[in-house]
Amino acid sequence: MSAAGHSHDHAHDHAHGHSCKAEPAAILARAEELCRERAVQFTALRREVLDAVVASEKPPGAYDIAERLSRPGRRVAPVSVYRALDFLMELGLVHRIASRNAFVPCAHAHGASENVVFLICRTCGGIDETTSPEVESGLGKTLKRAGFTPAHSILEVEGDCGACRDKARRA
Amino acid sequence: MSAAGHSHDHAHDHAHGHSCKAEPAAILARAEELCRERAVQFTALRREVLDAVVASEKPPGAYDIAERLSRPGRRVAPVSVYRALDFLMELGLVHRIASRNAFVPCAHAHGASENVVFLICRTCGGIDETTSPEVESGLGKTLKRAGFTPAHSILEVEGDCGACRDKARRA
């Protein structure tokens, strides 16, 4: 999945559907801003956990993060990671992928109530995030028909991303 | 939703949004038919696990089922339950709810590729199942736009079912 935006900031208009890793600097900035707004602490541990999620090649599990942050002389227990992840999810900076027990940085800065679609590539393991007005409205109709009041929803699609499909075709 | 048809088959047209337990007899019959078709064994254990899933008040976890099936003198280990559940899911008789680690009987007899929407009531804990052509087509468009080839997807909505909402309103 592609890394969006380089230092010289080329035109990156996202007509492509493939995942663009959130720019580490951008998401960090967003984190700091959000924490200032809400008057909560963006502590070192929280920053490190966010960094780990952003920097990981594949969406890591909580234990992966704990291991990555631990060194001889400093052990970060999974429970600390979970707390930081809860915090980051509360702020909408990180999402949990229920079907994988993994965590991804939010790539969209969408509102909390807005539905997102996670595209999980079973070949490369990458997870892309997109929004879908069509799904949103269709789901709204369906829920209304069912008399169900939604609080939040998860939509995770497993399959093959464009890059992996192309690679397979060339092979 | 809905279990159509009781013994005296009253009009049960399901304008209501709340979960209607699948008729135990019907799903059992379907299981036997499917197993005959595919020439696989519908063993006692598999039947008991299916029964347990159908009969449970709330969607049970695998360990709940194991406990329910165990008695003094006969212990059913979780691993056996998982195997039976895998079997039943393969046949499309049971679904796993990723956001809850719970299992529900299929209430629709839909095809394997067809998308379903799970409606999870956070008040009563009931889980209803419905299909949504709108979502289906909307999601198709979105995936195409993203260049993503889907294999299968999960869509789980948490909120309040009609019954619980009414109950709350009257209170």
Next chain:
DNA sequence: GCCGGAAGTGATACACTGTAACAAAGCCGC
């Protein structure tokens, strides 16, 4: 600067969820 409450972290233990490996039992076609 100091104090006191609130928030965050460390550490341990534990509960819950799921899988691997191998042996024993049951089924089925020959």
Next chain:
DNA sequence: GCGGCTTTGTTACAGTGTATCACTTCCGGC
């Protein structure tokens, strides 16, 4: 019945997430 396959039992273990409590850090008020 024999031989191969499927299913189940049993044990052990890996992976995921939470409860508890003590300790530290932060922050606002004095």
